[in-house]
Amino acid sequence: MSNEVVEIKHDKFFLDNPVFTSNDFRKYLLPRNISNRTQGALISYYRKTGRIINIKRGLYATVPAGSTPETFSVDPYLLASKMTPDAVISHLSVFGFFGNIYSVCNMFTYSASRPADYFAFKDHSFKGTRFPKALADRGEELFEVRIEERAGMNLRVTSIERALVDTLDKPELCGSWEEIWRSLGSVGFVDLDKALEYVLLIGNSTTAAKVGFFLEQHQEELMVEDRYLEELKKLRPLNPHYLSRSRREPGSFVSKWNLVVPEEVLKRSWGEVL
Numbered sequence: 001m002s003n004e005v006v007e008i009k010h011d012k013f014f015l016d017n018p019v020f021t022s023n024d025f026r027k028y029l030l031p032r033n034i035s036n037r038t039q040g041a042l043i044s045y046y047r048k049t050g051r052i053i054n055i056k057r058g059l060y061a062t063v064p065a066g067s068t069p070e071t072f073s074v075d076p077y078l079l080a081s082k083m084t085p086d087a088v089i090s091h092l093s094v095f096g097f098f099g100n101i102y103s104v105c106n107m108f109t110y111s112a113s114r115p116a117d118y119f120a121f122k123d124h125s126f127k128g129t130r131f132p133k134a135l136a137d138r139g140e141e142l143f144e145v146r147i148e149e150r151a152g153m154n155l156r157v158t159s160i161e162r163a164l165v166d167t168l169d170k171p172e173l174c175g176s177w178e179e180i181w182r183s184l185g186s187v188g189f190v191d192l193d194k195a196l197e198y199v200l201l202i203g204n205s206t207t208a209a210k211v212g213f214f215l216e217q218h219q220e221e222l223m224v225e226d227r228y229l230e231e232l233k234k235l236r237p238l239n240p241h242y243l244s245r246s247r248r249e250p251g252s253f254v255s256k257w258n259l260v261v262p263e264e265v266l267k268r269s270w271g272e273v274l
Contacts, residue, residue, distance in 0.1 A: 010042070014051060014062040018151050019078040022058045023085075055079060055121055076108050076124040081155040083119065083126055084112040088145050088156040090129070092174040094163035095183045097148070102182035109173050111158070111166075113141065129173060132166075134202045144198055160187055161194040168210040169202065172246040177262060178270040185218055192228045199232065208235035209257040210243060216256075217268075233257070 013020075013028050022043065029039055043060070046052045052060045053069045059082055061074045077097055080089055090111040095101050108126050113136070115128025131141040144162035147154045158166065164184055167174050174180050192215075199208050212232030215224045233256065242248045242260045251262040264270060 010046075014046075016152055018062050018064075018153065019055075019074065019082050020060055020062070021082055021085075022060070025060075056119060059083075074121070075151055076106075076126075077150060077155065078153060079121065079124070080108040080110045080126055081153070083110055083116050083128055084114060086141075086156075087112045087115075087128070088131075088142070088158060090158045091163060091166045091170065092180065092183055094158050094160065095167075095187070097150075097157055098160065100160075100183060100186045102179050102186065105175065105179070107175065111141075127173060129170060132169070132202045134204075138201070140201060143201060144194060159191075159194065161191050162198050164190060164214075165195055165198050165202070165207065165211055168214060169204060169207040171244045177265050181214075181265060181268065182270070184214065185221065187222075190222050192222075192224060196228060196231060199235070205235055205237040206241045206245075206259075208232050209237060209241065209259050212236065213243075213254060213257045213259055213261065 013025070017024060025043065026039060029042075034042075043052070047054060050063055050069050052062055055061055055074070059079075061079075063069050063072055077089060077093070080093065081087055087110040089097055089108075091109040092101070092105070093109045096105055096108075106124050108124060110126070110128050111131050112128050113131060115130060116126075119126045130136075135141050135143060142156070144159040145156050146159060148157045149155075164187070167180060167184060171177070171180055195211065199211055209232070212229055215222065215232070216229055218224070219229070236258050238258070240253060240258050240260055243251070243262060243265065249262045251260050252266055253259075254261050254266070
C-alpha cells in the first residue's frame with residue numbers, strides 16, 4: 001500500500017480528532033481488524049510524516065494542513081479534556097472556556113477520578129484534581145457537567161454554577177485572588193438554585209460560607225435574593241476559617257460568615273497600596 005493511500009485512508013479520523021489518545025485510535029481501527037503491531041506502526045508513520053505530534057505517552061495532536069509540527073498551537077482545552085479518560089474541564093478553566101476569564105491564563109484545570117500528574121506542554125500547564133469525595137460517594141461525579149462542542153470534539157465541562165463553587169472550594173488551583181474574584185464576577189448570570197444545590201451536595205461548611213460571602217459581595221450584579229444568603233449562612237462553619245486553607249493569609253474576620261478574608265479581597269483593592 002502506497003503512502004498516499006495510507007494518508008487518505010485515515011485522514012477523516014485526524015480531521016475529526018484534533019487531539020486523540022492511542023485508545024481512541026485503537027477503537028477507530030478495531031472494526032478493521034488491524035493488529036496492535038500495525039497500529040503502532042501507523043502511529044510511528046504519521047509522526048514521521050508530520051501528520052501528528054506526540055504530546056505525551058498515549059496522547060497525540062493532529063497537525064492541521066498548512067502547518068508544521070514545530071509551529072502550530074494545540075488547543076489547550078482539547079488537551080485538558082484528554083488528560084484522563086473521564087477528565088472534566090473544571091474550576092476557573094470553565095470561565096476561560098466560556099470567555100469569562102479576567103486575563104490570559106496558561107494553567108488549565110480538570111477534574112477526574114484519578115488525575116494524571118501535573119503536566120506542561122509548551123506554554124501551557126495542566127493540573128488535575130479529584131472529583132469531590134461527596135460526589136464520588138454518591139456516584140454524582142457528573143453533577144452539573146455538560147457536553148460542549150469545540151473544534152468538532154465533544155468535551156465534558158462543568159456548568160458555570162458548579163465551576164464557581166469548585167473555584168471557591170479550592171482556590172489554590174486557580175491563581176491569584178484578583179484573577180479568581182474578577183473572573184467569577186464577570187459572569188452576567190448565575191442560576192442560584194443550581195449553585196445552592198451543588199453546595200448542599202458537596203456538604204462543606206467552609207465552602208458554603210465562601211460562596212455566601214462572594215454572592216453577598218456581588219449581590220446587586222448577580223441579583224442575589226436575601227433568601228439564598230440566609231440559606232448559605234445556616235451552613236457556615238461554627239469556628240473561624242481562612243478563605244484559603246492552604247494559604248492562611250492574614251486578613252479581617254467577617255463574623256457573618258466565620259471567615260478570615262484577606263484585605264485585598266474584602267476591599268477588592270487589586271493593585272492598590274493598602
